[in-house]
Amino acid sequence: MSITVTLAAAIMEEVTRSMDKVEVSGVSTFQDILDKLEVMFPGFNELMYNDNGRLNAILDVYINGESVYPDERVAKVKDGDVVSITMLYEGG
Amino acid sequence: MLSERELKKYDRQMMIKDFGPEGQEKLKQAKVLIAGAGGLGSPISVYLAAAGVGRLTIVDCDTVSISNLNRQIMYGEKDVDRQKAQSAQETIAGLNSDIIVRGIAEKIAEENVDDLVGDNDLIVDAMDNVPTRLLINKVAIKKSIPVFHGAVYGFDGRVTTIIPGVTPCLRCLYPKIPPSSKFPVVGVAPAIIGCIQAAEVIKYIVGIGELLTGRILIYDGLKSRFLHIDVKRKTGCDACGHI
Numbered sequence: 001m002s003i004t005v006t007l008a009a010a011i012m013e014e015v016t017r018s019m020d021k022v023e024v025s026g027v028s029t030f031q032d033i034l035d036k037l038e039v040m041f042p043g044f045n046e047l048m049y050n051d052n053g054r055l056n057a058i059l060d061v062y063i064n065g066e067s068v069y070p071d072e073r074v075a076k077v078k079d080g081d082v083v084s085i086t087m088l089y090e091g092g
Numbered sequence: 093m094l095s096e097r098e099l100k101k102y103d104r105q106m107m108i109k110d111f112g113p114e115g116q117e118k119l120k121q122a123k124v125l126i127a128g129a130g131g132l133g134s135p136i137s138v139y140l141a142a143a144g145v146g147r148l149t150i151v152d153c154d155t156v157s158i159s160n161l162n163r164q165i166m167y168g169e170k171d172v173d174r175q176k177a178q179s180a181q182e183t184i185a186g187l188n189s190d191i192i193v194r195g196i197a198e199k200i201a202e203e204n205v206d207d208l209v210g211d212n213d214l215i216v217d218a219m220d221n222v223p224t225r226l227l228i229n230k231v232a233i234k235k236s237i238p239v240f241h242g243a244v245y246g247f248d249g250r251v252t253t254i255i256p257g258v259t260p261c262l263r264c265l266y267p268k269i270p271p272s273s274k275f276p277v278v279g280v281a282p283a284i285i286g287c288i289q290a291a292e293v294i295k296y297i298v299g300i301g302e303l304l305t306g307r308i309l310i311y312d313g314l315k316s317r318f319l320h321i322d323v324k325r326k327t328g329c330d331a332c333g334h335i
Contacts, residue, residue, distance in 0.1 A: 008310045008319045010248045020312075020319055058270045065306075065324035069267045084321045086310065088266055089243035089250055091275040092132040092220040092282065 001025070001079030005033060009059055009087040015043045030061060030068070030075045033083060048085075058088050094120065098190055102144050108300075115298035120146040120191075122297045125209055127151055127200060127228050128218035129176045131163035131282030132242050132289065136216050137180060138166065139290040141188045145297070148184065148191060151208055152176040153199035163279035200224050205231050214296065216289055217241040217262070222269045226331070229254070229262035233332050240292050241265075242285040246276045247313030249285035252323070253292050253304045256332060260323050263331035265308070281313055 002025040007016050024036045037044045048056055055061070061072040062084040068075040077083060094102075094116055102116050122145050126133050129152035137150055156164070156171045156179060164176075171179040177195030184193040198204060200219075209215060209231045217239050219225045225241070232239045232254070239254040241262060254261055288309065295301040310319040325332065 006319065006321060008312075008321060010246060010312060010314075013312075013315075018315060020317070057268070060265075060267065062321065062323060065322045067264060067267050067323075067326050082322070086250075086308070086321060087245065087248075088222070088268070088270045089245045089248070090220065090222045090225075090270050090272065091244045091277055092128050092130050092218045092242070 003027060003033065003077055003079065004082045005037070006082065006084040006086075009085055011058070011087065012044070012047055012085070015041045015047060017041070025079070027077060029073070030063070030077060030083065031073045033077065034073070059085060060088055061085055093117075095190070098144065101190070105143065110300045111298055115300065116144060118297050118299070119144045119294065122214075123147040123149075123212045124214055124216060124293065125149045125151065125212040126216045126218055127224070128220060129164075129166065129180045129195070130154075130160065130218065130220055131244065131277060131279065132218035132286040133180070133216075134164050134166040135283050135286035136218055136290045136293075137184050138187065139287060140216075140293060141184045141191055141193065143290070143294050144188065144191060145293070146191055148193045149196060149208075149210075149212060150177060150180045150184070150193065151196045151198060151200060152180070153197055163277060163282050165279070165283070200227060202227060206234075209235060209237075212237070214238045214240065214293065216293060218286065218289070221272055222266050225262055226266065226269075229331055232256055233261060233335065238296060240289045240296075242282075242289040244277055244281045244285050247278055247281050248311055249281050249313075250308050250310045251285055251288045251292070251304055252308045253296070255305055257335040259305045260325045261329060261332035264326035264329045265323065267326060278313075281311070284311055284313070
């Protein structure tokens, strides 16, 4: 079993080489997922968090469809969960 | 009751399974508020008018600028410096004289949002900023009417359909407000997203098909792909947590 991470944020495409889905295992929090993603995609965390450690203002994180902002780093995950990272568009 | 002319005009869409004259009559009776007459509001207004939605109210406080014309297809060069609401009303009225269209040149704010929503059956969110989107969300929850949400950036965009108390509300999906800034956009992005919003509205009114409820459809224009994210209401949401 593993956790599915959906990468649905255009600003990340260069770093993630346009992959829109990855599987990770052996993790228990979203921070663990971030650590894995940083290894897979160097520069990933720099896009996710600003210098003050705050989540990028135009990004949000969902676990099983529910936004976990502002506690996303410590949010628990388990095998079978679906984690999504997406952009908060404002334009019309 | 549909006139002979309307029966002819809408013949092709009434051929769609489970649509028929009954579905067309529902469209004719529908009252729709389009919040924003920009890149999204343009295709939404055009296609809802063409489909025969009986009463359209289009709200926008801005005037047309030359930099709007790459995407805001309700306007042309002759409309620069005119009120968008007025110009949109004229364009849409010229497309379909069997419907009633009204443009309102007001800024949507806490003080007037309730009156602007009025007795409309639903709201199409075509705004260009999150705070106003959240104001609309608040009134939609209060009146228990759906919101058809769309937003764009560059070649990309996202769409979802919100049913208060059933699906996540806009606040569930925008737990924080992204900084307002001049955003990049090419006209085809709001065209695609706005058309999907209009399709959702038509399906909802006619009562056919499946809606984008509980899921966000994300369009990645540069990669020519669509992604879905299933979404749930946010625990303790300060806008819809009480219902």
